[in-house]
Amino acid sequence: MVAKNTAFDLQKCARSNILALEPYRCARDDYKDDGTNILLDANENAYGPGLALNGEGKLPGANVNGTSDSSSAIDVDLLGLNRYPDPHQEELKQLLCNLRNTHSHTPKKITPANLFVGVGSDEAIDALIRAFCVPGKEKILTCPPTYGMYSVSAQVNDVALAKIPLQTPSFDLDVPAILKAMDEDKSIKLAYLCSPGNPTGKLLKKEDVQKILEHPWNGVVVVDEAYIDFSPDGTSMAEMA
Template sequence: MGGFTFDLKACARPNIIALQPYRCARDDYKDDGSNTLLDANENSYGPSLSLDLSTNRDIGSSTLKLAGLNRYPDPHQIELKQLLCDLRQPADSPATLKPENLFVGVGSDEAIDGLIRCFCIPGVDKILVCPPTYGMYTVAAQVNDVEVVKVPLEVEGESPSFDIQPVKIQELLKDDPRIKLVYICSPGNPTGKLVDPARLKALLEYSWNGVVVLDEAYIDFAGHGKTLAHWVNSYPNLVVMQTLSKAFGMAGIRLGFAFAPSEIARLLNNLKAPYNVSSLTSALAIQAVSESGLEVMGSHRELIVRQRERLIQELPKIQRIGRFLGGYDANFLLVEMLDAPRNLGGRPDNKTAKMVYSQLAETKGIVVRYRGNELGCTGCLRITVGTEQETTKLLTKLEEVFHEIP
């Protein structure tokens, strides 16, 4: 449990605390088919689609109602939120996660931005990030004219742990009350490594008036039961973000969500655009997190984990591949490119990594991510784990590239 009293009213922006959220007539009178809806200036003749709208697209337990696309979507998404709670509630504990603990938005990128707008006064407040980490925290801060303070992950030593450093973070928080949010990525991007829950706990038990945001975009690749989403009911200043873009393979529908103590979730829901999640997105998201969708996700995840294992076995057979840095908890690997073969003392090298990156893209048709300039990632490429065929192609082409470059 959080050992201090978090004062949300003193932490969130006063204008957001005072905000009266947009209300629509359908908050009072439901769209259940019994009413003639002339309240929202929609088009009663229907969507301008030259498709047969009378047949709904059957997508299993939910239905894509094309004929209903002339209506605004549900601003509250309670059915989807309940399914997300069921998904993340640990089986062996009482159901504490409720729809009122959730914000759903246009990818977790909307939650990243919404949290900054909720807590940080532009030009005054700050966020803290732990590089190497996901770049959107800084982009969202800059868009909102919010300064970014950095406490790196642990990158010292021959074999860096890439874990968070709670004592160093606390030292900064103690000296700077303008820091309102700490963004932590677990599993990390680009490190692929889960944060140690004990270190996170140490940070959550530190008394300060700000919010810890845990980004669990890749959590389903880390193994069963690793999510800490349910901790939001134990710590008043914890928000846990997740997404359907990764393990669920639904990046195209743009659906992300954040679990939060209900008072924080209420502020995020108050400030969002009322119709941020489209009807098509919510129908597909409901299907993805229903029983049959979860089965598909589970089998895809298994296939990805198998290819991840294969890459861990096979990549080191190429002499100019160095170490894997970070961990194996996500659907990508962070791997060093060496300036000479391992047995000749090759060292991780950015020039080599850049060459491999561009040769792979320009002559082999494979795009990976160069991460050599990130803290502690010298010479590294971040490689997403693909299908079996994609992995075979990657391994073959990577070997070819090393024969072609100096």
């Protein structure tokens, strides 16, 4: 989430070398495959997937839909296992939107433009640090006890940590201390907040997160809702993004 204040400036917050990057473009963005193209651009196996089939074009002893019926036929070519998937994951993102929009965690509908698909949330955590924090100079803010990968990714990227512990015994955010750290240490670029907390299981108060978003700070608030599906309806903060 981007801070809801006029102090935020993406051009100054993100790393300049990241902003200067040319967006990745796949050759197939320009030359759409209609099923008749001969695709030789990605070092793929043009002869199909390397699966051993029997004389009937079936996978011997294959498990299909949870069964072990060796007579079950699979049209391997239709699976497209010999091709790289869509680099933009458009169909996958739409399916995820369809699933998420059936939940009532938040009234806000999401679209593929709202999604980043990564190799688990750890990739997203790491990508944000690499995009916004200059190694050896800038920091992230965390609120321990919290998910350990925030600090691991920071250490791997030579990014320091500013730690503002959760209040005890409530495990609520210490909002005054967080805002004070943001004011006094301009090297903090990301604030990682976990809701529900890992390992606390505590849902953060929306009003606390709102106060942080409204604070005049040139940084990005990251709300990690990896376990939101274990939470009551209406507790997601996606609508605040």
